Amino acid sequence: xxxxVLNFLMSESILIPIIIGAIRIKSLNKxxxxxxxxLLLGLLSELVSFILIEKFKTSNAADIKVYSLVECCxxxxxxxxxxxxxxxxxxxxxxxxICIIFWIVECVIFLNINTWSPYFRVFYxxxxxxxxxxxxxxxxxxxxxxLYKNPMFIISLGFIIIFLYQIIEEAAYYIGADQPxxxxxxxxxxxxxxxxxxxxxxxxxxxxxxxxIITTKSKDEYNQYFKQG
Amino acid sequence: xxxxxxxxxxxTALLIAIVIVFFVVSxxxxxxxxxxxxxxxxxxxIMIQELERKRIANDLHDSLGPMLSTVKLYMHSISVSDDTxxxxxxxxxxxxxxxxKNLREISYNLLPSSLARNDLTMVVREFISRLASRHxxxxxxxxxxxxxxxxxxxxxxxxxxxxxxxNTIKHSGASKLKxxxxxxxxxxxxxxxDNGKGFNMDDIRDGAGGxxxxxxxxxxxxxxATLKIITAKNQGCKIIIxxxxx
Numbered sequence: 122x123x124x125x126v127l128n129f130l131m132s133e134s135i136l137i138p139i140i141i142g143a144i145r146i147k148s149l150n151k152x153x154x155x156x157x158x159x160l161l162l163g164l165l166s167e168l169v170s171f172i173l174i175e176k177f178k179t180s181n182a183a184d185i186k187v188y189s190l191v192e193c194c195x196x197x198x199x200x201x202x203x204x205x206x207x208x209x210x211x212x213x214x215x216x217x218x219i220c221i222i223f224w225i226v227e228c229v230i231f232l233n234i235n236t237w238s239p240y241f242r243v244f245y246x247x248x249x250x251x252x253x254x255x256x257x258x259x260x261x262x263x264x265x266x267x268l269y270k271n272p273m274f275i276i277s278l279g280f281i282i283i284f285l286y287q288i289i290e291e292a293a294y295y296i297g298a299d300q301p302x303x304x305x306x307x308x309x310x311x312x313x314x315x316x317x318x319x320x321x322x323x324x325x326x327x328x329x330x331x332x333x334i335i336t337t338k339s340k341d342e343y344n345q346y347f348k349q350g
Numbered sequence: 351x352x353x354x355x356x357x358x359x360x361x362t363a364l365l366i367a368i369v370i371v372f373f374v375v376s377x378x379x380x381x382x383x384x385x386x387x388x389x390x391x392x393x394x395x396i397m398i399q400e401l402e403r404k405r406i407a408n409d410l411h412d413s414l415g416p417m418l419s420t421v422k423l424y425m426h427s428i429s430v431s432d433d434t435x436x437x438x439x440x441x442x443x444x445x446x447x448x449x450x451k452n453l454r455e456i457s458y459n460l461l462p463s464s465l466a467r468n469d470l471t472m473v474v475r476e477f478i479s480r481l482a483s484r485h486x487x488x489x490x491x492x493x494x495x496x497x498x499x500x501x502x503x504x505x506x507x508x509x510x511x512x513x514x515x516x517n518t519i520k521h522s523g524a525s526k527l528k529x530x531x532x533x534x535x536x537x538x539x540x541x542x543x544d545n546g547k548g549f550n551m552d553d554i555r556d557g558a559g560g561x562x563x564x565x566x567x568x569x570x571x572x573x574x575a576t577l578k579i580i581t582a583k584n585q586g587c588k589i590i591i592x593x594x595x596x
Contacts, residue, residue, distance in 0.1 A: 243365070250369050258376040262384040285369065292362040296355050 131318040135163045138328035155199040183234045190224045193245040200252045239291035246284035253280040275331035279324040290317045392568045407460035422446045470504040493531045506569040514542045522546025540591040548581045
């Protein structure tokens, strides 16, 4: 199979959690709605990238950059909702503001939106990894149920894997951009970049499992007391 | 190119190292929080238990005791001519005496009222002398001079001593028990040593028993004390509890 087609198919693995989520949408806990929006935007970005590259034969840098900002804000909001604490509101607003300012400085002031640059993608990936680590640790000590049955844990673990790899991938892009292209020779950078597709597939499968085990509204320990007659 | 590669690798490694350090720090922080939460929970449970004991002890002592005494008084006021009836009344009266005595004993075990008025060493001595008449176990209790114990710690130490003595009587088969409360520069020590049959710590922890041991551990945690048990089969049992001086 052609590697481009394989990459495209793997990137479309985001459809796995989306389909499961769409089937269960009515019974999903509201705390996971931002996550579902995050998945839909991921799919939209993949499609826009595909159209830009295949149909218009142009770079998808602008799409990736805009998507990065939106993804960053949604994940921050999602983690804020999961923290369920007004005490952390200021921290999340501060982090979102920093990320937006960083994006504007990188994509508008210093560089062009159509130019590839790794800084923002590394920065927000780093922030999300730290917040996800914190989320998992909080769950380790606050929740009585086994963690592997908790969708928040699976999604946070997915965030850690994908965003940590994103840091490495961006570094590989950064180094690879200056390397001379030798035909038929795959460099370490290329291997890391190709690896992103496989990691992405694995994490999407994890998201699928997480969406599958999300507690339904009626089973929710709080919602059950607020059933409408 | 080499510089760019070097710095990119260094920065990436640094970011990953920060994530790992953050993970470890975060685990320690949450673990500390969790431990504190557990401690507070145990503390609340023990306080509720003590309050409940106090309430029951007061009810037994102040309500049931006087009522039984009144019953006894009324019984004595009944004049009977028949010897059989008189004998029955005497028997009933002695049963009431026995009940009142047991009631006081239960009330005392639930909460020694003297603990509010006297210091721990006096209450422990009183407790030992009460036991001496009923059990063959010889208890040797010693304290060092100027052993001042904070008032809020006394009840927990008393409960621990109670537990040690009851366990020794019930399970150890010992004939002698030595109890020491000693003030030392590095802390306040409560040491107990018996000549009983000892036990295997793992058996106690794995089995359904060990509730008394758990209770002692919880109380030690409440007063920031450390608990050390040195025991083995047929080698007696030594318990060392160390509390910080503050």
